[in-house]
Amino acid sequence: MNGRSSMGWCFGRAGAWLVLLFLVLPALIALPVSLTPERYLSVPKDSMSLRHYANLFSSDEWISSIFQSLVIACGAAILATVLGTLCAIGLWRISTRFSEAIRALLLLPLIIPPIISAMAFYRVWVKLGLLDSYLGMIIAHAILAAPMVLITVSAALANFDPKLEQASRNLxxxxxxxxxxxxxxxxxxxxxxGAVFAFILSWDEIVVTLFIAKFRVFTLPRRMWDGIRENTDPTVAAAAVVLIVVTLTALLLSVLLSRGRAPAAETKET
Structure with missing residues (x-):
């Protein structure tokens, strides 16, 4: 029985890795394409070149898009973290059937297709005068990312001992x-x-951005979209590699911070 369980566990892990590779490997094609010496999208054959990375980091348009994406992603991550954390704590303290209905309502942005959310944002943002503005982008991305924070903070609260709060209030x-x-x-x-996931969601978001950004706001994903639609400049592949690297760096930072906090918590308990 133990042998069957271990064999099933091995097959499960192998299947999980295969699914992960199936999802990730297509995105990695951007790396060799970004190193092509040609002026069109192609895989390098005889030689490689960094000319497209040089163009990416020397062009005012691409630098502006990277900066705008960073500003919007950081702003959206901060706002989503504050809202998601406060909502999670409030729902945790109430802890009733009504609170579970509110939780399901707050998680709707994860369920609704992005195109539907984009059209809704467009209609509302036009009336509020937030179309094609940094504030409108930050608020929209924060609304989309807040459910991610709600999930991670709620999971952390599930392991929190309520007696600690009672002891603090009694004192x-x-x-x-x-x-x-x-x-x-x-x-x-x-x-x-939650903050890391909110940053990543805003950093990579494109559907809502296409609807509510017109001329003033040009995030990096939108610049890549226009580059693919209007021409075949391999600089788009270099920008895709930058997107992937920033996303993986944020995830790695999240893992390192969580591992660093775990030993500290165990030390305090001992």
Missing amino acids: GAALPTTLRRVIFPSIRPGILA
């Missing part, structure tokens, strides 16, 4: 002090993970 600490000194430090890994 006379006010609610803001309890949040700052007891709850937030305990769920910090979940908050950091």
Whole structure:
């Protein structure tokens, strides 16, 4: 029985790795294409060149798009982290059937197709005057990313001992002090993970951006979209590699922070 269980576990892990490779490998084709010496999209044969990376980091248009994406992604990550964390703590404290209905409602942005969300944002943003603005982009991306923060923080709160909060309140600490000194430090890994996922979602987002950004806001994914549609400049492949590297760096940072917090928590308990 144990042998069958271990064999099933091995097959499960192998299947998971195959699925992961199936999803990731197509994106990695951007790396060899970005090194082509040609002026069109192609895989290098005899030689490789960094000319397209030089064009990416020397062109004012591409640099502006990278900067805009970073500003919008950081702003959206901060706003989504604040909203998602407060919502998760509020729903955790209420803990009723009504709160579960609210949680399901807040998770709708993850379920609704992006094209539907994009059209809804466009209609509302036109009336509010937020179309083609940094504020409109940050708010839209934060709304889309807040459910990710809600999920990670709720998972962290599931392992939080409510007796710690009760002890803090019994010792006379006010609610803001309890949040700052007891709850937030305990769920910090979940908050950091949510912030990273919110940043990645905003950094890579394209569908909503195409609807609510016109002339002033040109994020990196939108610049890549226009580059593919209007010409076949391999600089688009170099930009895709930058997107992938930033995304993987953010994920790696999240893993390192969570691992760093775990030993610290174990040390405090001992």
